[in-house]
Amino acid sequence: MSNSKYQTYEPYGVEPQSDLRGDLHTAETLAYGVYAAPDTYDDTYRPAYEAPEPLEPTLPRQAGRAERRRKGRYTERPDSAMRRLLPQALVVAFLAGGTTAFVAEDKAVELSVDGRPRTLHTFADDVTELLAQEGVDVGAHDVVAPAPGTELTSGDEVAVHYGRPVRLTLDGQRREVWTTAHTVDGALKQLGVRAEGAYLSISRSQPIGRAGLELDVRTERSVTVMADGRARTVRTNAATVGEVIGESGITLRDEDTTSVPQDSFPRDGQTVTVLRITGTKEVREEPIPFEVQRTDDLSLFKGTEVVEQAGQAGLRRVTYALRTVNGVKQKPRKTDDEVVRRPRKQIVKVGTKPLPTSVGGADGLNWNGLATCESGGRPNAVDPSGTYGGLYQFDTRTWQGLGGSGRPQDAPAAEQTFRAKKLYVRRGASPWPHCGTRLHG
Missing domain, CATH: 3.10.20.30 (Beta-grasp domain)
Known part of the structure; x- marks a missing residue:
């Protein structure tokens, strides 16, 4: 098996035996964390599964094979080295670009929360994200400047003011x-x-x-106080009108008062008038009218009313307060009412009996002439002495003896004529010594 595909590497952290900082292989080593041995060393790598060669003198044929192996390794085409270095260079470029992007996203901003500033670094895109990252909660009455949602750039200042x-x-x-x-x-x-x-x-x-x-x-206000014909304007921050009166140097006496309640709040530009009051009391006795009660009576002729019980007025004692305000008399004001005597009602009987149409022996006489002579024809006439009354000037005793009730002057004219006829039947014209002759005239 050929060893040309294996390259000799030293483990990470092993110091190189020569200065390779200017060499391309050095950059490759720094990028991947390994060191590439220089080509000047012999290839001594053996896979574990290959048995080591015996240590005996190298035969010429064997030496030739090693030479050919080394020559074959280092006589590769020029583009093979470039293919080997290209992935490594890309890794170095990626790492360098990532660092640049990392630095570009980091922002230095100043965050002031309720007057306490601090400078910090953040990757937040806007103010809302920054406040969320920093755990700053804001409510409806809090103020954030710039407004939430505003984009952030390095050097910005963000202030939060709590309401x-x-x-x-x-x-x-x-x-x-x-x-x-x-x-x-x-x-x-x-x-x-x-x-x-x-x-x-x-x-x-x-x-x-x-x-x-x-x-x-x-706040300080301007209030004018009118008293005793004089106006006084004061600057005041008093809480009540009464305090303003005191600040103006005016004294209230006895029943004196003001045009507005003294415990009211004084307004700017308001005018308050002091009312000087003097007063007395007056007691008056006033009558209480009585009630009139009417009842029907079949024994009395129609139109006849008889007072069975005379009414009596009651009596009331009333106390009035008489006041003078700034010299002007006011309407009396009732302050007390006491009943001294209760009224007694008056009871009146009202006749309902039909009147007779005639009296035998007296119907054809001149009763109108007699009435004119006695009373001037007035049914309610009363003589100066108060003894005689009515059309025919009956006295009360004679009237009641003829069946009349009450006083003759209170009876209707028809009843008075009827009673006069009855009297004529009994006594003739003698009851009217001066005017009786008119009955036949």
Whole structure:
């Protein structure tokens, strides 16, 4: 078997016996981690399955065979060496190109998270991938610059600012806002709140943690106070109108008050009027009207009403507050109401009996002439003494003796004429000594 296809190599790590750094075989050795022996050495390689030749003088024929074997190995065609080196050169080129691509993908960026910067190397393509690789979680109220998804290049700066909740009460209005500022002062500037002359519930230098904080801000406002005919304008960050009144140097006395509630929040440009009040009390007794109750009575002629129980008005004692506001009298205001006496209702009987059509012996007389002479023809007429009343001037006793009820002047005209006829049948014209002659005239 020929040994021409085997090449002699030394194991990896064996130092070469001559300086081959300028030789092409040296590059081949560095690439693959082995060293190629120079062609000047004898080929002493023997496969394990070939028995070693005996150590005896080489015969001329045997020496010729070895010479021919060496000559055949090193007299190969020129392109055979190139074919052997080409795969090795490709490996070296691949390794060199891979290193260049590796370096090109690496980026040096500065990442600042909530004000803490650090420089790092990354293979991330954009901001979102960088934050994910670094374990930086961002929420809806956090700010990332440049925006997530922005492509990264070496030398870029990425900043993450965490949002912080601020439960803000601004001039009496409560709301929750978010800020990326680290202090109260920074938050006020970021939110556009005018802090000059304002009241702050905590210091401007107070740091704001991730959990946020409560903040009460009352900005400086201009409020005008009108009192005693004079206007006073004050700059204030007071929480109530009452505090503004005190800051203006005005004192409220007794029943004095203001045009707006003193515990209300004073607004910028607001005008508050002080009302000077003086007051007294007045007690008045007022009547309580009585109720009238009417009932039907078959014993009374129609149109006749008899008061069975006279009504009586009640009495109420009422207390009023009389006030004068800035010198102007106000409408009295009722403050107390006490019933001193309850009213008594009036009961009236109403006649329902039909009136008779005539009285024998008296129907043809001139009753109209008698009525005109006695009362001027007025059914409710009463003489100056109050004793006689009605068309025919009956006294109460005579009237009731004829069957009438109550007073004659309260009865209808027809009933009065009927009673007069009955009286005439009994006594003639004598009850009317001066006007009786008119009955026959």
